[in-house]
Amino acid sequence: MNKKILSIDIDYCLDTHDMVEVFDLFIKALHGIKDKSRVALAQYHADILDMLNGIDGELDIYNVDLHHDIFYEKEASIAEVRAGIAGSSDWVLWSALNLNLNSYTWIKQPYSEEFSEEMVELFCEAYYKDRSYDIIDARNVLFTSKLAFTHDSEDFCIKQKPSIFVETRLNKEILSIDFDYLFVCLSPEYTPKENYFFYEICKSAYSTHFNIT
Secondary structure, eight states: OOOEEEEGGGGGGOOOHHHHHHHHHHHHHTEEEEEEEEGEESSSSSGGHHHHOOOOOOOOEEEOOOSSSSTHHHHHHHHHHTTOOOOOOTHHHHHHHHHOOOEEEEEEOSOOOOOOOHHHHHHHHTOOOOOOSSSSSOOOBBBBBOOBBBOOOOOOOOOOOOEEEEEOOOHHHHOOOSSEEEEOOOOOOTTGGGGHHHHHHHHHHHHHHTTOO
C-alpha cells in the first residue's frame, strides 16, 4: 500500500483564514499518527528528505506550499540534482529521481507561480541520462545544514515518472485523507517574520500530542 505523506510549508499561509484551514488539516493528520518518528518539523523543506529516505514503498506526497518545489532552473541545474545535490527548491525532483515517488500533489495559492515551460522540459529531460549529466562528479558529502546532500549518482534507477497534480487551495478531498507521515517546515526565507508564531503553534501541538516536555 502506498504511503501518504502530508507536507506543509508555513509560507503557504498568507492570512488568518489560511492558518485556520492549515491548522485544522495539521491537527487531523497529527491525531491520526501514533508514532512520533512519522512526524517532523524543521526549518527548511529540504529536511523532508531525511524522512522520505526512511520510508519503504511507493510514496504519494501532498505538499501544501506557496511554491511547487519541483525544480527551479534559475536556482540549480539538472546535473546537480542528478549528482545527488538536493535543496529546498528541488527536493521533489530529487525524490522523483531517487525514491519510489508514485504521485505528487501540489496544493497552491491562487497567485502561486505556475510551472514554467522550461521547468516542464527539464523535468522530462531529467529522466534521460546522457553525457551532459556527467559533468558534475558525485561526492559523498553530507552538508551539516541539511540544505543539500550528495550520493553516488550511479545508485539510482528511474522506473517511471510520477503523476503530478495541482490543486488551488485546500479542499474536502484532501481533508479526508488519512496520512501516514506528517512534515512541517518554516521556510524562513519566504515566510514573513510575523507568521513565525504559527510554526511555533504547530511545534507546541506536536509536543502536546506526543507528551514531549
